[in-house]
Amino acid sequence: xxxxGATALITGANGGLGEAIATHLSKAGAKLVLTGRRKDALExxxxxxxxxxxxxxxxxRKDVERxxxxxxxxxxxxxxxxxxxxxxxxxxxxxxxxxxxDVNLRAPIVMAQPFAKKMAERKRGHLVFIxxxxxxxxxxxxxxxxxxxxxMRGFALALREELAYSQVxxxxxxxxxxxxxxxxxxxxxxxxxxxxxxxxxxxGRAVVKAITKDIAEIEVAAFExxxxxxxxGISPGLVGWMQRQGxxxxxxxxxxxxxxxxx
Numbered sequence: 001x002x003x004x005g006a007t008a009l010i011t012g013a014n015g016g017l018g019e020a021i022a023t024h025l026s027k028a029g030a031k032l033v034l035t036g037r038r039k040d041a042l043e044x045x046x047x048x049x050x051x052x053x054x055x056x057x058x059x060x061r062k063d064v065e066r067x068x069x070x071x072x073x074x075x076x077x078x079x080x081x082x083x084x085x086x087x088x089x090x091x092x093x094x095x096x097x098x099x100x101x102d103v104n105l106r107a108p109i110v111m112a113q114p115f116a117k118k119m120a121e122r123k124r125g126h127l128v129f130i131x132x133x134x135x136x137x138x139x140x141x142x143x144x145x146x147x148x149x150x151x152m153r154g155f156a157l158a159l160r161e162e163l164a165y166s167q168v169x170x171x172x173x174x175x176x177x178x179x180x181x182x183x184x185x186x187x188x189x190x191x192x193x194x195x196x197x198x199x200x201x202x203x204g205r206a207v208v209k210a211i212t213k214d215i216a217e218i219e220v221a222a223f224e225x226x227x228x229x230x231x232x233g234i235s236p237g238l239v240g241w242m243q244r245q246g247x248x249x250x251x252x253x254x255x256x257x258x259x260x261x262x263x
Contacts, residue, residue: 001076001124001125001212001214002029003025004028005030005031006031006075006076007032007033007072008030008031008033008075008076008077009034009035009067009077010032010033010035011079012035012058013034013036013046013051013080014036014045015036015038015041016181017080017178017181017203017204018034018036019200020200020204021078022045022051022204024205024207024208025076025207026049026050026051028208030076032046032050033071033072033074035053035055035056035081036056036081037055037056037057038055054066054070058102058103059102061102061110064107064110064111068115073118074125075119075124076125076126076127076128077112077126077128078128078130079127079128079130080130081107082103082104082130083100084145085100085104085144085148086145087141089144101148104145105152108129108155109155115127116159116168120163123166123167123168126169127163127169127170129156129171129173130173130203131153131172131173132175133219133221134149135153135172135174136153136174137225137229137232137239138150138240139240140243153172156171156172157172157216157217160216169214171214171215171216171217173207173210173220174218174219174221175220176198176219176220176221176225176226177195177197177221177222178202179198179199196222196224203220
């Protein structure tokens with residue numbers, strides 16, 4: 001799909017990876033509609049990129065419906081907004097379970113349907129879902145987050161097949177540890193020396209590539225994380241054992257502690 005002149009809606013654009021994705025779509029010629037919860041954070045980005053701005057909280061179901069009404073016809077949807085949802089499952093309060101499921105999984109699915117219908121009618125469009133390497137590799141402290149991101153992957157793959165004859169593309173992006181911006185960067189947790197990172201710009205470029213080349217899945221992660229993803233697809237039990245032996249549980253505990261208040 002040619003992005004020049006296309007209209008792209010990006011959720012969660014008020015920081016983290018959303019700004020990088022919006023910037024790269026703009027460079028490719030797309031007109032932007034940006035959503036986010038915080039006007040103070042979203043407004044400067046929208047002004048810089050000449051984008052339309054919609055203030056909305058995806059945990060509020062009325063806001064999800066309102067986005068569709070206010071955005072109008074779009075050619076590209078990038079479902080990027082998400083909560084870390086980290087920590088031990090047994091410690092979660094019911095209200096947090098609902099909020100994480102609404103933001104991370106329900107909102108992208110519900111939002112995709114009306115936009116996909118119109119795209120299918122026009123036989124033009126693309127849906128991009130920002131998942132995570134945690135959508136392929138489960139680990140301690142990511143029970144709820146991985147659950148939503150694994151779910152997103154299954155939904156996107158099935159939807160891609162459903163829309164294949166409508167000339168509407170569906171892609172999923174799987175970021176690993178991303179430096180400088182995003183959920184991991186905000187924790188301040190230091191990775192072991194053997195673990196690498198990728199940049200927000202790498203994610204932005206991957207989104208553009210997925211749309212213009214109609215690629216089903218792209219992992220934006222360092223080699224060892226991509227290797228873990230590959231092995232997890234073959235033997236998740238082996239990868240779990242490797243995580244325990246390699247100190248992965250300590251890393252997960254530190255990240256969960258740093259993200260405890262982001263709910």
